[in-house]
Every structure is written in C-alpha cells, then in structure tokens.
Amino acid sequence: xxxxxxxxxxxxxxxxxxxxxxxxxxxxxxxxxxxxxxxxxxxxxxxxxxxxxxxxxxxxxxxxxxxxxxxxxxxxxxxxxxxxxxxxxxxxxxxxxxxxxxxxxxxxx
Numbered sequence: 001x002x003x004x005x006x007x008x009x010x011x012x013x014x015x016x017x018x019x020x021x022x023x024x025x026x027x028x029x030x031x032x033x034x035x036x037x038x039x040x041x042x043x044x045x046x047x048x049x050x051x052x053x054x055x056x057x058x059x060x061x062x063x064x065x066x067x068x069x070x071x072x073x074x075x076x077x078x079x080x081x082x083x084x085x086x087x088x089x090x091x092x093x094x095x096x097x098x099x100x101x102x103x104x105x106x107x108x109x
Contacts, residue, residue: 041069041101048076056081063091069101 044067052062065079084090085106094104 040099041096043096044069044074044101050079052079053081059083061089061091063104064093066094066104068094068103 047067048065050065055062060081061084063080063082066077067074068077069075082091086108088109089106090109092105092107095102
C-alpha cells in the first residue's frame, strides 16, 4: 500500500511541477546550397547611409549597418565598432542572393 501511495505522490509531484514550466519550442528551417545556409525572404530595403564615427582604439573593425528579417518585415541594425573574435578575422556582411537571405559572420583570413 505504501509503494502505491508513494508512486501516486511521485507522479502527482511530477505533473504538478510541470504545470508551471513554460513550453520551450523552437522551430527553424535551414536550406543548404552552394553558398551556405539561408532562408527565403523578400529583398531588403535600400541600405541607410550613415556617418562612421572614429575608431575607439587599435584592433577594432567597423561592422556596417544592415537590414535583417524580423517578424515578417525588415529591421535596421546600425553600424558599430567591434573587436574581431579571433586574430586576422574580418566581417562578411549579410547578403541577399537568389531569393535567400544569408546572415553576416566573421571570417578568418
């Protein structure tokens, strides 16, 4: 009898605690091709022309502003200075090619 009671309490404890846990679901679609992964998106708007402030110091690289898809539309990410994540790296900006949007990334020379 005690084992049945403990099993029921154990199961109630598991279901009771899971009632408060939020669902964590992520769905992504990647499409491979000769140019890496990208996803279908409409073409982005014309890039915004902006002033480039002086470098904050030695070793910084300028990452130009770019449009990126967000929630069914495009959002503008302003340019900024950043330190490359590793030696001799350079920024490859995001691009739109063949009805696909490809995110920017740091590339090693």
